[in-house]
Amino acid sequence: MQLPLFPLDIYLLPNGICKLRIYEQRYIRLVKLATTNHHGFGLCMKIDDTLCHFGTRAIITDFDPLPDGFISITIKGVEMFLINNHWQDSDHLYIGDTSPVPNWHSKGINFIDQSISDNLQQLFQQHPDHARYYPEPKFDDITWVCQRWLEILPLEVNQKQWFMSRNDCSAALSFLHTVISNNANLK
Template sequence: MQLPLFPLQLYLLPGGISKLRIFEPRYTRLVKLAMASGEGFGLCMKDGETLCHFGTRAIITDFEQLPDGLLGITVKGVEKYVINKHWQEEDALRFGDVTPLSNWSPTEIKFVDRDISSSLKALFEEYPEHAANYPMPDYNDMTWVCQRWLELLPLETNQKQWFMSRSDHRAALSFLHSVIDDQLKKNQ
């Protein structure tokens, strides 16, 4: 699959939703291509000037003209991918030949994992502007919960890439237990 690429430090996983401001001509072109193809575009992170291997294919779910006259788009992560090769065109828009990766399967929450889910719910209640992106949150799907936590936590790029390379949510869940369980113990 060939996708136009949007290098950002935004970490968006499947099911994740974010709003972007488009102001460069090359990214206006990316939006047009993504809308015309119906396949969306590839969000990818950079490590310095180097594109990272893993990214998320995103589709545009809404757009608007912002008060400052710029284009605002709402995007939703669809699936992870790995970049096989990439290139840059004359207008500096990047493209990539990518291979889609399987999404993590939805997983029913277990009793032992309830604190991770309830902590995310509390965080969304504290920050309603972020929660507004998710009118139908799925706090009972551990995969969904893990992905939203990974998007929010201040992780290094290499850590984010490592989690993206995993075939399921278990490594993320283990990591979240260490972070959240420790925080809950400190607060007691």
């Protein structure tokens, strides 16, 4: 699938939601393309000046013109993808030839994983501005919980890319148990 690409330092996974402020002409064009192609656009990261291999296809769920002439969009991650090839148009908008990567399957919470979900719920309570993006959170789905944790933790780009290359949430869950256990022991 050919997608317009938006390289940002934002890590968004399937079912993740965030807001973006759009002001550059090339990204205004990206918004137009994303709303007319019905596939959305690709959100991807960069290391130095190089696009990373994995990204997330996002759709625009809300659109607001801003008083300064810019626009605000709310986006939702749909599926991960692999960039096979990319190029830049004359206005420097990246376009990529992408292949979908299977989404991690939903999985119920095991007793041993409940603390991962409980800690995310506490974080959402402490940050209602972030929680409002998720009016129907899925704290009973360990895959959804792991993806939200990965989006908000301060990880290096190569770590984020590695998690995206996994077939399921197992590696993320193992990592989160280590991180949350270590932080619980520090209290």
